Amino acid sequence: LAVQIQARKNSSPLNHVPMTVIEVLTTLKNSASPGVVLTDPALPYDVLVPTFTGLSSFTGHPIHTLYPGVKESLRERFFSGAMTEDEKKKFLKDHRIRYIITKENGSIKISTHE
Helix, strand or coil, rough: HHHHHHHHHHCCCCCCHHHHHHHHHHHHHHHCCCCEECCCCCCCHHHHHHHHHHHEEEEEEEEHHEEEEHHHHHHHHHHCCCHHHHHHHHHHHHEEEEEEEEEEEEEEEEEEEE
């Protein structure tokens, strides 16, 4: 019981997810086509994507993600600008990534890619 209380006392952004984030993810669930979701590493919501959207997250909880270190490295390269435009296109296609979640002007934004 003490461990559970301590876990909920911290100010983790996953303990108190803003309604705006939940609304955006729920909207994606209601309008989404099958595909994988890539989340900006600056946002902690990659682990919540399957719960709120029903879609797979490219990264997520390491226990439930194959090759989590490799995927985290690819995600970092994608968002840091270390990939060329051709590499980005290949990365999105190879991993069936259809949606990208980023932070823009203080709120989250979802972009669709085919």
